C-alpha cells in the first residue's frame with residue numbers, strides 16, 4: 001500500500017528513500033489541481049494554451065495528441081537521452097518552474113529527478129502518467145526487487161491508460177475545454193487500439209521459438225508480456241547497472257546454444273555490451289547478427305518516422321520481426 005501511494009504521484013521517491021515526504025506532496029499537488037480548476041485562477045486562462053513540460057518524448061507526444069492547440073509542450077529529454085541517468089539542467093529548472101503542469105512517467109524511470117519533482121509538486125500539478133495504472137498490471141521483475149518496471153509504453157494497451165490519465169488531468173486543469181480533451185483522447189485511443197492489434201498481428205509472423213528479444217537493457221518486459229516474447233537485457237532494468245563480464249559470457253552461451261539469429265542495440269544506451277556479446281558468440285562459432293537499433297527510452301528526432309510514439313512502436317516491431325524470422 002505504501003509503495004502504491006508513492007507510485008501515484010512520485011514513485012521516484014521510493015527509489016531514493018524520499019517516500020516519507022510523498023503523502024504531503026501528493027496532498028499539495030491535488031490541492032493545486034482543484035484550485036486551478038476555478039476559472040481565472042489558473043496561470044493560463046481559458047483562451048491561452050497551457051504550458052506543459054514533460055520528461056520523456058513519449059509523454060510529450062501523448063500530451064500533444066490529447067491537448068492539440070490547447071497546449072504548448074516541452075520535452076526535457078530529447079532523442080538518445082537516457083531517462084534513468086538524466087539530471088535536470090539549469091534550463092530544465094526554468095522549463096519546469098515556468099510550466100502550468102508537469103507530466104512524468106513515474107515508477108522510478110526519472111530516478112535522478114526525484115528531488116526536483118518533489119519540490120515542484122508543492123506548487124503545481126506534477127502528474128505521473130502511470131498513477132492510475134492498476135498495480136496488478138505492473139511487472140515487478142526479480143532484478144528490480146521492490147519496485148515496478150517503469151517501461152510501460154512498450155505494451156500499447158497499457159500505454160492507453162497513461163493517455164487517459166493525461167486527458168483527465170488536462171480536462172481537470174482546464175475544465176472550460178474538457179470536451180476538446182475528451183474528444184481528442186478518444187480519437188488517439190482508437191488509433192492506439194489499432195496499433196496494438198497491428199503489433200499482435202505482426203509479431204504473430206514469428207514462431208514461438210523465434211520470439212526471443214535480446215537488447216541492451218531490460219526495457220521490453222511489458223512488450224514481451226503483451227506480444228509473446230522471451231526478453232533478456234544485458235544490463236538491468238535501469239542503465240545505472242553495468243553489464244558484468246559474467247552476464248556477457250552467460251548470455252553469449254545462451255545465444256550460441258539456442259542459435260538465436262539476432263540481438264538489438266538501443267538508441268539511448270551504449271551498444272558496447274551488445275557488441276561484446278556478439279564478439280563472444282563469434283568466438284564460440286555462432287554468427288549472431290546485429291538486428292538493428294531499437295528506440296527504447298527515447299524516440300527519434302521529431303519529424304523522423306520514429307520521432308513520434310506510433311512510429312517508434314512500428315519501427316521497433318518491424319525491426320524485431322524482420323531480424324528474427
Ligand code: ZN
Pocket residue numbers: 084151217218219237238239296297
Ligand atoms: Zn529503461
